[in-house]
Amino acid sequence: MFASAPKRRGRYAVGGRGMVEFGSPLPEVAQVLASGLTKRELVDWGGVALRVTGVAAVAPPSFSSGRAVLRTATPVVMKGSGRDETGERTTRQAWVLPAEPEWAGYFQQNLVRKAETLKVDPAVSLEAVTWIGPKRSFAVSQGAKPGAAVEVELTGPPETLQALWSWGLGQANSAGFGWVSA
Template identity: 30%
Template sequence: MLAGLAGRKAIQWATLNLPIRGIQIEAAPDHQAGETVFSTRTPILVKWESRYLLPDHPRFLERLSHNVRHKADLLGLPADNEMEVVSAGPPRKFLVKGAPRHGCTAELRIRADPALLDALYDWGLGLATNQGFGWIR
């Protein structure tokens, strides 16, 4: 990716033309302790029974933990995890292709296998990470 961006002056993201002013590689954090605090840059989407859940909902952690286990299974990694909400930002509503999405940024303490924590750091938390949700700071 670095080689692909290095020679460009801008990238096209949907209708936006984003100028590239410089490129810097950021080292991934060390997750060898098996515990970390992730802070999301974009809202986390968690769903249960066709409803989007916010961090104060009683099923939020259960459904997010289920999502993390599913990601671990897809990657062939140990799936056990424990998590707690440290803090949460204000709720936000987004329209994606006309469909509403509800979520908020959050800071979560997660205990899991170091390889799973590394994968989550790269992949993100919750649903629709390929649409820009749940990206980790």
């Protein structure tokens, strides 16, 4: 986040003083990343030179109640079925937005798949979508991925909620989508 950087359509704004957050649901990966960054003065991030002035590890909240309210700082992207009302597949690139009927089901499947990948308890549930930001599209690889920032209420085991907080919500997290605000 670079508050003083001029906004550019379809791109993340960079320039001036700011902050870049990296995360991983695997603490070992986050620790190695933090260790490596502390040894650098500059990081080349997509052709932008970032001067490293500090590195801080941020632990996820405890979520001891088994409930979490997570809000993303970047759009959440989610692919849908690509099928029309009759069930016929019309496209493979069927990006769906949080207010669309398929979104919640595919989002729920994504939460469970992430938990299973990390070998944590997959008994996590989307309880509600409490806020939806404006639609935003960013160019990634070949084509634009549309999504919207969201705030969601989840229930599940604390360890699973911590992992999701650290990983991000939705798809394409490694490209910066679905980053949960600390």
